Amino acid sequence: IQLVESGGGMVQPGGSLRLSCVASGFTFDDSDMNWVRQASGKEPEWVSAINPGGRNTYSANSVKGRFTISRDNAKNTLYLQMNSLKPEDTALYYCVRGEVTTFNGKWNFPPMEFWGQGTQVTVSS
DSSP: OEEEEEOOEEEOTTOOEEEEEEEESSOGGGSOEEEEEEOTTSOOEEEEEEOTTSOOEEEOTTTTTTEEEEEETTTTEEEEEEOSOOGGGOEEEEEEESOOEEETTEEEOOOGGGBOOOEEEEEOO
């Protein structure tokens, strides 16, 4: 399994970025996909999810209305369009294959072999 993210960078507050994740080594169009972020010194935080067909999407309240997850199964690629970025969005953003669940306030993530290497997003003036 290989997941390669790109598109991160430094942007001013209020700006936009589009992250991409190219997948290989598994059946992409049969897989739930997620974006997960981790700020320095903090636990990973689930951001957004999309079902295999791309019809159903889900986002954390902290990004709802600002971030949009999408996928192109013909290109084996996952996207995250991020608008109205805030300093608190600064983190390493990971593309993650599989189901993310929560129990008793804790996130349960797929094993690390189902994660990409991450792309850094920094929001600063």
